[in-house]
Amino acid sequence: MPAVAITAAGGADLGLIRAVAAGQAVSVEPALLAAVQQSCTQARQALRDGQPVYGVNTGMGALSSVRLTEQQQLSHQRNLLLARATGGPPWLTPPEVRAIITVRLLTFLSGDAAVSAGLCQRLADFLNYGIVPAVPRTGAATAGEIIQLAHAFGPLVGIGRVFRPGGGLMPAREALSSHGLTEFSLGPKEGIALIQGVPGVTGLSVLRLDEATKLTSLMERAAALSIVVARAPRDPYRAACGRGDDLLAAVLGRLRAAAGDEPSPRSLQAPVSFRVAGPVLAQVHRAAAQLEAANRRALTGVTDSPAYLDGRFTSTAGFHGIDLSAHCDQLTAALCHAAEVSAARLHRLTDPAVTGLPAQLAREPGPEAGLTPVHKRAAGEVHAARRVATATAVGLIETSGGQEDVQSFAWEAADKLRTALHHARAVTACELLAGYQAAALSGRPPPPGCQALLDWLAEIIGPIDGDRPFGEDIERLVQALWLSD
Numbered sequence: 001m002p003a004v005a006i007t008a009a010g011g012a013d014l015g016l017i018r019a020v021a022a023g024q025a026v027s028v029e030p031a032l033l034a035a036v037q038q039s040c041t042q043a044r045q046a047l048r049d050g051q052p053v054y055g056v057n058t059g060m061g062a063l064s065s066v067r068l069t070e071q072q073q074l075s076h077q078r079n080l081l082l083a084r085a086t087g088g089p090p091w092l093t094p095p096e097v098r099a100i101i102t103v104r105l106l107t108f109l110s111g112d113a114a115v116s117a118g119l120c121q122r123l124a125d126f127l128n129y130g131i132v133p134a135v136p137r138t139g140a141a142t143a144g145e146i147i148q149l150a151h152a153f154g155p156l157v158g159i160g161r162v163f164r165p166g167g168g169l170m171p172a173r174e175a176l177s178s179h180g181l182t183e184f185s186l187g188p189k190e191g192i193a194l195i196q197g198v199p200g201v202t203g204l205s206v207l208r209l210d211e212a213t214k215l216t217s218l219m220e221r222a223a224a225l226s227i228v229v230a231r232a233p234r235d236p237y238r239a240a241c242g243r244g245d246d247l248l249a250a251v252l253g254r255l256r257a258a259a260g261d262e263p264s265p266r267s268l269q270a271p272v273s274f275r276v277a278g279p280v281l282a283q284v285h286r287a288a289a290q291l292e293a294a295n296r297r298a299l300t301g302v303t304d305s306p307a308y309l310d311g312r313f314t315s316t317a318g319f320h321g322i323d324l325s326a327h328c329d330q331l332t333a334a335l336c337h338a339a340e341v342s343a344a345r346l347h348r349l350t351d352p353a354v355t356g357l358p359a360q361l362a363r364e365p366g367p368e369a370g371l372t373p374v375h376k377r378a379a380g381e382v383h384a385a386r387r388v389a390t391a392t393a394v395g396l397i398e399t400s401g402g403q404e405d406v407q408s409f410a411w412e413a414a415d416k417l418r419t420a421l422h423h424a425r426a427v428t429a430c431e432l433l434a435g436y437q438a439a440a441l442s443g444r445p446p447p448p449g450c451q452a453l454l455d456w457l458a459e460i461i462g463p464i465d466g467d468r469p470f471g472e473d474i475e476r477l478v479q480a481l482w483l484s485d
Contacts, residue, residue, distance in 0.1 A: 003027040003128070009035070009109040012296040017106075017206045021099035025128045028109070033117040036109055040187075043114030043308040047188055053313045054306050055080065055192035061400035077191025078157050084150035084195065085160055087136025092204075094132045094163060099203030100152055101127055104194070106299060113193035114308040122156060122184050129179045131155065132163040133172070135200075140411045142399065144319030145200040148411060153194040158183040189308075197303035198321040202295060204414040205328055209291050211421050212331060215428065216284045218481055219338055220251065221453050222431045223277040224258035226345045228450055229438035230355050232270035234262050237278060247289075248282040255281075260447030266356060273344035280341050287331040294327040321410030325393050328413035332420040336382075336389040339420075339427040343378040346427075349434045350375060361437045368467045371434050377474060378430040385423035388416040429477035432457060437464050456480075 003025035004016050009032060020026050052058050057073055059066040060080065068076055092100075105123040108115050125131075133155045140147045154160035155172035164170040176183060186194075227234075235241075237256040242249025255278055269275065302309065303318035348354045350361050350372055362370025392413040396406045436457040439446055446454055460480050461473050 001025070005029065006032065006106065006109065008032065009111065010300050011106065012299040013106075014206050014209070014292070014295060017099055017102050017203060018210055020102045020127055021095040021203070021207060023095075023098070023130075026102065026105070026124050028105075028120060028124055032109055033120060036111055036115070036120055037117035039111035039308065040114055040116045042311070043313070044188055046308075046312065053189075054315060055196075056189050056306075056313075060192070073188070077186040077188070078159075080191040080195060081150045081154040081157060081159050084146050085154050087139050087147050087151055089134075090137045091163075092135045092137050096204055096207060097132050097135050097152065098127060099207050100135065100149075100200050101203075103199040103203040103206070103299065104149075104153070104197075107197060107199060107303060108193070112302055112307040112309065113196070113304045114189045114313075115193050116187055116190065119156075119184065119186070119190055119193075122181075125179075125181065126156070129181075130165070131175050131179065134161045134163060134169055137415060138412075140409075143407055144196065144321065145198060145411055146195045148200050149195040152200070156184045156194070157186060192306075193304060196305050196319055198298055198319060198324060198410060199303075201321050201324045201328070201410040201414045202298040204411075205291060205324055205417065206295050208328070208414065208417045208421060209288055209295065209331075212284070212288050212291075212335065212417075214484060215335075215421060215425060215481065216281060216288065216338075218432075218484060219284070219342065219424070219428050220254055220281050221258060221450075222342065222428050222435060223274075223281065223345065224255050225435035225439065225450050225453060226349060226431060227255065227259045227270075227274055227277065228262075228447060229357075229435055229442055230270060230274060230345075230349060231262055231264070231266045232274045233265040233268065234259065236270075236275040241278070245282070247286055248278060251282045251285065252278045258447070258449035258453075260449055266354070271344070271348045271354065273341050273348060276341060277345075280338050284331070284334040284338050287327070287334040291324075291327040291331050294323045298324055320408050322393060322408040325408040325410035325413040328410070328417045329390075329392050332413070332417045333389045335417075335420045335424045336385040339378075339385055339424040340382050342424075342427050342431045343375065343382045346371075346375050346378050346431045346434045349431075349438050355438060355442075357438055357441045361434060361441060363441070363464075363466060370467070371437060371470070374430050374433055374470050374474070377471070378427045381423040381426045381430075385420055385427075388419045392416060425478055425481050426474065429474050429481055432477060433461065433470065433473055436461060440464065 005027050007029045135151045158173040161169040162175045237252045242252045305316040306313040359365040360370030360372045362368035393408045
């Protein structure tokens with residue numbers, strides 16, 4: 001597989017990040033590396049005037065008033081990666097770590113961080129050699145991502161551990177040696193550059209965004225199948241209902257195309273969970289689009305601090321990550337609400353008054369429990385999801401002697417989004433299982449827009465002739481949904 005080429009600075013290619021996260025190699029245009037080196041040389045010349053530059057010739061955080069001697073500065077950049085590596089398991093997955101390294105590389109290429117071309121190339125080497133640092137998933141009560149990034153980039157200088165091929169962890173020094181690499185010698189500003197900004201949340205949310213976009217498409221198909229088997233009136237999905245909202249109109253159009261017409265609806269109005277399918281799913285799409293815009297801002301904006309801008313070092317707030325935190329939260333809440341609505345539809349599908357089908361979608365109600373336990377699984381997933389649908393950035397915790405007196409907890413917001421996707425995927429699997437069984441019990445030919453979905457479900461589930469451990473069906477569906485993601 002050819003390497004993905006980075007040919008320009010300041011880009012926001014989310015597809016490139018996902019491709020490298022999935023294992024593809026990366027190359028950086030030599031002219032781009034030369035431009036980075038030129039910016040680095042200029043920045044290092046500016047440091048010679050002796051003016052204080054945070055984290056370069058001073059301490060960090062509450063110790064920023066401490067000026068470092070020239071001798072102390074020689075080891076300071078490496079030291080920045082030592083004590084800050086206070087995390088532990090559970091660790092991020094290799095694709096997640098690769099996404100973070102890729103984002104850090106892309107943002108370094110803007111020149112803002114004043115790092116060398118050699119450091120950029122070493123990040124590319126890590127990606128191309130498959131060196132994956134062990135980065136903690138949780139426990140980051142910092143104003144930025146310093147703890148996680150110390151773990152992510154400490155291995156560049158032989159600090160910390162990396163994943164061993166075949167499983168387990170190995171010392172970073174051992175991994176470097178196995179690939180013929182030495183510990184990277186950090187220059188002025190390079191240690192602090194590695195632990196500044198929001199490359200972690202950016203990389204993680206780029207991956208989560210892709211998962212959310214694909215899962216939402218499957219949630220639409222599950223809703224359309226439920227609409228069909230409940231013989232719900234199609235009025236709520238008319239094009240006229242999307243007036244003034246192009247995104248909603250598009251979602252309604254897809255639901256209408258998949259569900260087809262219903263010449264003899266069972267009632268004048270279906271339960272609310274059916275009628276609001278369009279607006280609920282449109283909101284998920286809307287929140288995903290807004291998170292994508294935030295990702296692009298993070299990739300093209302100034303996130304380093306201090307950043308080398310217009311010939312001088314400038315303290316910034318780019319590490320705060322509130323933009324990403326807020327939009328991860330918005331997508332999390334939208335997914336949790338969509339899962340709630342999905343579980344409500346599933347419940348209605350087990351009610352003969354709504355569908356006209358056997359109670360609880362059992363072939364022999366009474367002796368068989370049918371799919372009521374499946375709804376209980378969905379209810380449990382929804383209840384668990386509600387715990388992450390809260391505002392992450394609300395609730396400061398002072399650290400660093402009061403120097404870091406607020407946090408956005410953007411890292412936690414990205415992980416909450418991962419959790420919301422996990423629960424929404426399980427609920428969607430439950431609704432699909434119920435819709436599949438309801439379609440089989442109805443005996444009615446499905447509309448063409450649902451046939452491909454039913455065929456796909458049949459391959460995974462097979463006929464449901466009676467009670468069985470439906471958890472196994474749900475897990476197969478969850479795995480299939482994950483692969484579809």
